[in-house]
Amino acid sequence: MPLSILLPMVVLGIACIAVLLHMLGLSRRATLPDQVAARAAWLREFPGDAPRYVTLCQDHSAALIETETGRGVVWPMGADTTARYLTGARTRRTKTGLRLDLPDYTAPRIHLSLDPDEAAAWQDALKETA
Amino acid sequence: MTDMTAFPDVVNWAVPLFIAAILAELLWIVIKGRGGRYETRDALTSLMMGAGNVASGILLGFVAYGFFVLLWEITPIDLGTSFGVIALCFVLDDLRYYWVHRFGHRIRWVWASHVNHHSSQHYNLTTALRQTWTGTFTFMMVVRTPLILLGFHPAMVLFVGGLNLIYQFWIHTEAIGKMPRWFEAVMNTPSHHRVHHGRNPRYLDCNYAGVFIVWDKLFGTFVPEMDEEKVDYGLVHNLGTFNPIRVAFHEWVGIYHDATQPGLTWRERLNYCVMPPGWSHDGSRETSTAIKARHVYQNPDVAGTPGLPPSPEHHP
Numbered sequence: 481m482p483l484s485i486l487l488p489m490v491v492l493g494i495a496c497i498a499v500l501l502h503m504l505g506l507s508r509r510a511t512l513p514d515q516v517a518a519r520a521a522w523l524r525e526f527p528g529d530a531p532r533y534v535t536l537c538q539d540h541s542a543a544l545i546e547t548e549t550g551r552g553v554v555w556p557m558g559a560d561t562t563a564r565y566l567t568g569a570r571t572r573r574t575k576t577g578l579r580l581d582l583p584d585y586t587a588p589r590i591h592l593s594l595d596p597d598e599a600a601a602w603q604d605a606l607k608e609t610a
Numbered sequence: 611m612t613d614m615t616a617f618p619d620v621v622n623w624a625v626p627l628f629i630a631a632i633l634a635e636l637l638w639i640v641i642k643g644r645g646g647r648y649e650t651r652d653a654l655t656s657l658m659m660g661a662g663n664v665a666s667g668i669l670l671g672f673v674a675y676g677f678f679v680l681l682w683e684i685t686p687i688d689l690g691t692s693f694g695v696i697a698l699c700f701v702l703d704d705l706r707y708y709w710v711h712r713f714g715h716r717i718r719w720v721w722a723s724h725v726n727h728h729s730s731q732h733y734n735l736t737t738a739l740r741q742t743w744t745g746t747f748t749f750m751m752v753v754r755t756p757l758i759l760l761g762f763h764p765a766m767v768l769f770v771g772g773l774n775l776i777y778q779f780w781i782h783t784e785a786i787g788k789m790p791r792w793f794e795a796v797m798n799t800p801s802h803h804r805v806h807h808g809r810n811p812r813y814l815d816c817n818y819a820g821v822f823i824v825w826d827k828l829f830g831t832f833v834p835e836m837d838e839e840k841v842d843y844g845l846v847h848n849l850g851t852f853n854p855i856r857v858a859f860h861e862w863v864g865i866y867h868d869a870t871q872p873g874l875t876w877r878e879r880l881n882y883c884v885m886p887p888g889w890s891h892d893g894s895r896e897t898s899t900a901i902k903a904r905h906v907y908q909n910p911d912v913a914g915t916p917g918l919p920p921s922p923e924h925h926p
Contacts, residue, residue, distance in 0.1 A: 497629070
């Protein structure tokens with residue numbers, strides 16, 4: 481197929497599908513309804529390291545996890561979740577909460593939506609980890 | 611041996627079909643409320659990976675094709691382009707696909723290219739298009755050497771490889787349950803391939819087939835989809851980014867960091883490149899074999915069931 485046809489078709493096709501998905505309401509992020517869900521989301525990534533403490537953020541979009549090994553975070557990846565340990569993480573306050581910079585090519589930056597008090601508390605907690 | 615045999619670039623010609631089928635699957639899921647899941651950023655990443663794969667083929671395709679033409683120059687055999695030869699080439703190339711795909715899961719250097727195809731936590735027709743940008747760097751084109759030396763024209767080999775990829779498109783769906791028994795017995799199907807995309811210990815490293823599932827049955831890597839264990843899609847450690855660049859290159863970066871850390875022997879550095887994913891010099895990580903063994907140790911009742919080893923005598 482000539483590039484002059486293939487290229488516009490690919491670009492247009494991708495754009496149309498993305499817009500359609502968004503308009504259908506399929507851009508909603510996952511939420512963690514309760515601590516049990518946050519715990520399950522952590523164990524899905526690290527089945528051998530059970531959480532000792534789970535701190536769910538107020539809008540249920542993420543959770544701070546404490547295990548015997550260290551601290552970690554569970555957060556939404558689109559409609560699903562993922563999790564990382566926070567070893568070496570740097571934290572920075574943002575307008576909407578907290579930004580975590582991780583030394584991890586597969587999860588370099590995590591934006592957490594936290595209210596100001598919550599962001600301060602999480603930042604304090606994470607100082608010990610970094 | 612030189613000639614100007616021409617076959618169409620079927621994958622590019624199938625692009626309109628891919629787009630139409632994705633829209634049809636999406637419509638089905640929205641209307642019926644079942645049959646899979648879509649999420650905007652995940653689908654967008656998959657589609658961009660697909661576009662990047664086409665672009666990398668245009669930019670780097672000459673490397674593999676040049677190699678094949680070189681082989682074609684030296685082989686004295688030309689099987690021609692009859693329908694029977696093309697059909698035989700398709701079947702043998704599917705056997706080639708099985709082994710390349712198996713290497714892709716068991717050799718980290720090849721996994722670095724293939725991993726992105728498994729990096730979505732969704733399983734829908736866009737996942738089929740989440741293809742590698744770095745396939746050329748795995749050098750897996752050498753596995754096609756016997757086909758060309760046996761007299762199958764390079765253009766024909768690429769043509770049947772394209773047909774193979776097109777076949778595999780429709781099996782990336784949850785909208786189809788199981789096909790008729792005879793079909794499930796011989797062909798790769800949505801059910802078989804869902805298992806291949808699973809991150810459950812039971813479903814790791816199995817069902818490598820492209821078109822014919824018989825290769826997995828023949829070489830002992832077949833695991834059926836089990837009603838009692840729903841497939842959990844994605845990687846053992848799921849990505850925390852939708853950035854296509856990071857999706858495409860993350861395992862290569864991982865290899866670089868692992869193989870260049872100080873204090874390793876040269877053998878250890880090499881092993882970080884060629885041993886199965888999850889291998890580490892100090893045993894601090896888990897390969898799929900170790901994950902399965904641990905799972906069986908923690909759940910002895912599932913020992914010896916499909917995809918899982920018998921009960922271990924010692925803690926793995």
